[in-house]
Amino acid sequence: FQGVTAGLLISGPLLTFVVVKWSWHAAFMALGVASLVWMALWAYFGAEGKVTEQGSVQADADAPRLPYWELITDRTFLANMLMYWTTYWIFSVMFTWVPSYMSKVMHYDATDAGWMFMVFTAFNIPIVLGGSWVSQRLLKTGLASKYARGWLTSLLVLIGGALILLAVFAVQNPLLKVILLAIGCNLPQITFVLSSAIVAEIMPAGQRSSMMSINSALATTGGLVAPALMGAFIQGATTPALGYDKGFVVAGALCIVTSVIGLLLINPEASKRRFARLIETRRARSETRSRSILAK
Structure with a gap:
């Protein structure tokens, strides 16, 4: 990332x-x-099924492929994708509307607004690197991925949403408001890393790349809606500040709702077991049909 x-x-x-x-x-x-050039390199090095690991749902290349509807409707995949979608919502708002928010509402001049936005976006570096490191350390201690990845992601998204709402409703100091918004908008960005890790962990090896792409494709639709909705809020408000606040409230609320869904539904270990059972069921059915054909 x-x-x-x-x-x-x-x-x-x-x-x-x-x-x-x-x-x-x-x-x-x-x-x-x-x-x-990159597409050609990726087609060679990142082809379906080239990367496997011990404990993968699908260890052999000839394992049956599962219907994509089964994969997409998995509870872990859906809850994980929803948090990714919310993060992309916030990410797109940051890059389209936060610069003007700095100047029109916070009243920073052009130079100061530029520096403030740079600091605003730079918060993601320690958050993403630090959060990823913590997740990896937790996994190495033997903690289940449900907690080391799922709960860690959900909690950071939840805290991010709470800080956004706190900045809107409880803080008047411009600098403190910007700091809280910066941390609140950047904490959920851990999903840019751990969401893909969760999808890679639970999916059958032969369909892993496809599902990671589908995960990103669905999540990035948040970036299609959020900037336009924020613009509508600003245009329809009596003052720009009220319009921005309304947009930030929606972002904070989305964080809280999707993070609670994540805490309740994300369980990579359960999803891996479910997919393994489905693969074995399909394999058994295929072998039964083959024996029936040979018998005839």
């Missing part, structure tokens, strides 16, 4: 150089070529 930040740092000056030396057309061409 930190590669996203690194990519922004690297691509910024490189693309500026390309635009200045050649044109903006060349910059788009460079991105297109880089994407095609």
Whole structure:
């Protein structure tokens, strides 16, 4: 996930150089070529079923594939994806509306608003790295993934939502309000890492990449709705501040609701056992049909 930040740092000056030396057309061409090269590398190194590990639901390449509806409707997958969806909702609001919030509501000048936004977004680095490290340490101690990944993610999303609501309803000091919003909006971003880890853990090896892609595709739809809804709140409010606050309240409420769902439903160990049973059932049915055909 930190590669996203690194990519922004690297691509910024490189693309500026390309635009200045050649044109903006060349910059788009460079991105297109880089994407095609990466696609070819990913197709080779990240092909379905190439990565397996001890204890995987599907250890052999010829294991039956499960219907995707069975995988998508799994309780762990759905609860996990909902928290990811909420995080993407907040993430998209951060990058589309928080800069203007800094200037129009917090009344920072352009330079200070830029610095404040940089600090606002930088909170995710220690949160994501630290949270991932804690999760890994908990797993190594033998703690179940339900707690080391599921509950840890849910609790950070829950605390994030509480801090957002606290900033809206209980804090008037501009700097403290921004700090609480920054921490509240960044705590849920642990899902960008642990959500994928949970999906990778529970899914059959041959369908793991597909389900990780589906997880991301469903979750990122939050980014389609959130910025437009925030804009509608701002446009319909008597003051911009009230519109922003309404949008932040929705984000905080979503965090609390989806985190409680996560605490109640995420159980990677149970989902792995369920998928293993389904695979064995389908394998048994296939073998029965094969014997019946041979007998005839």
